[in-house]
Amino acid sequence: MPQATPYDAIVIGTSQGDRFLPIALAKAGKKVALIERGHIGGVCVNVGCTPTKTMVASARVAYLARRGADYGVHTGPISVDLPAVRTRKQGIVEGARLGYESRLTVAQGLNLDLLRGEAHFLAPKTLEVALQGGETREITAPLIVIDTGDRPEPLAIQGVESVSVLNSTTIMELDTLPEHLLILGGGYIGLEFGQMFRRFGSQVTIIQRRPRLLMREDEDVSDEVTKILREDGITVLTETTPQQVEPQSGGYMQLTVRTPQGEQQLTGSHLLAASGRVPNTEALTPQAAGIQLDQEGYIQVNEQLETNVPGIYALGDVKGGPAFTHVSYDDFRILRTNLLEHGNASTRDRLVPYTIFIDPQLGRVGMTENEAKKQGRKIRVAKLPMTAVPRALETGETRGFMKAIVDAETQQILGCAILSIEGGEIMTIIQVAMMGKLPYTALKEGIFTHPTLAEGLNTLFMTLDS
C-alpha cells in the first residue's frame, strides 16, 4: 500500500470561494493540495452566473431592439443568432476561467499542487484522488476544506428516459432556438431562462408546482413578477404538477400535468428541468470520514463552517443554505479570518442579499414583509411604483416597484424588494444603509442626484410619512 502524500491543507473544488483560499493558505507557507474534477472555476464561472448573465444581456438587447419604436428609433426585423449568442458567452466564460487558471499557475510556483481528478475520503484526514490520467493518489492533511458545490437535480417523472431533458448547463449549448420551451420550476433559474428564451423568440411555458412563482418572496412581489412575465408573452402555470412525458412525432414531446382544473396536455419542443439542485457529496464519500450530512446529503457545519470532524470544513453550496457565489466568497472570508488570522468570524447574523436577473431585476435583502410579521415585529411598509420615479419614466422602464420594510420602533430598515431596472444596484444602496443601521429617514432626506433611480429612494421612504 503506497504511503499517503502529506500536505498541510487540502482543498476540494475550485469555486469562487476557493478562488482565494488555497492561494491564501499557500502564501501563508502551507503546503496545499487543490483538487478539481471539472473545469477550473466551478459552477459560477463555467455554467452559472457568468454565462447566464452574459446571455441575459443578449436577450435584453433583443428586447430593446424590438422596443425601438417606443423610443422613436426604427430598426429592421429583429432576429437572434443563437450560435453567436453562445460564442459571445463562451468567450466571456473562457476569459474568466483563464484569469483564475493564471492565478493558480503563479500559486503553483509557491506551495500549491493542483491535482486534476476526483477526490473521495478514505478516512477522516485521508483522501484518494482518481487523477484524470487514470492513476490514483492518496493524500493526507490535518486541514481539509470541502467546496464541492451542487448540480442540477435529475428530473424524476414517468417517461423521462424517453425524451431529451435540458438542464441549466445544457440549455446554454443549444444551436437552434426551441420552438416551445417547457420549463419545470418557478425559481430564479427557471425564470431567468424563461424570459431569456422568450426574448430570443421561443414560445415559453413555466410550470410551477407551488401556488406562485418565487415562493420565498411576498405575494405582491411574486404576483408582480408573474404579471411582467405574462406581459412578455410567457405562459405561467401555478399549482401545476408534471405527471408524465412522452415523445411525439416531429421531435415534439407531450407533457401531462395535473392542474387545479384537472389533467392537461402540453406539447413542447424542449423541456428544461429547473426544479432543484443536489449536493455533490456521493462521489466524495464523506461518510468514510464520519462527516455528518443532512437528510438531503448536504454537509452539516457550525457557524465557523467546521463539520463535526475537527479540522474538516465545508463552504459554498455543499453545506446547504443560500446558494450564491457571494455566500461562497463570504465563507472564504470566514475561513481565512479564522484559519490564518486567528480571528473568530462566523455566519451568525450575516446579511445575505441576492438579485434575480430577470428584467426588471429583483434585488432582495433582509426580511420580507411576511417574515417580519411572522416574527411579531411592529413594521411599516413603504411601497412605490416605478411609474413614480422620473428616471424610470425617462428611460421607458416603468415596470415593477420598490418596497421596504421598516421597524416601527427603531426606524431601521429590516429588508427590501426592489423590482426595477437595475434593481440589484438600488437594493445594494439600501443594504449599505442596513449595514450602517441607518434610520429610514437618512434615505428619505439624503440628497441623491437627479434624475437617478437612487433618487426614487427619497420618494419611497416619503410614502411612510405622507
Ligand SMILES: Cc1cc2nc3c(=O)[nH]c(=O)nc-3n(C[C@H](O)[C@H](O)[C@H](O)COP(=O)(O)OP(=O)(O)OC[C@H]3O[C@@H](n4cnc5c(N)ncnc54)[C@H](O)[C@@H]3O)c2cc1C
Ligand atoms: C444557472 C445558474 C445561475 C446562477 N446565477 C447566479 C448568480 O447570478 N449569482 C450568484 O450569486 N449565484 C448564482 N448561481 C449560483 C452559484 O453559481 C453557486 O452558488 C456557486 O457557484 C457556488 O460555489 P461553490 O463554492 O459551492 O462551488 P461550485 O462553484 O459548485 O464548485 C464546486 C467545484 O467542486 C468540484 N468537485 C465536486 N466534487 C468533487 C470531487 N469529489 N473531487 C474534485 N472536485 C470536485 C466541481 O467540479 C466544481 O468545480 C447560479 C447557479 C446556476 C446553476
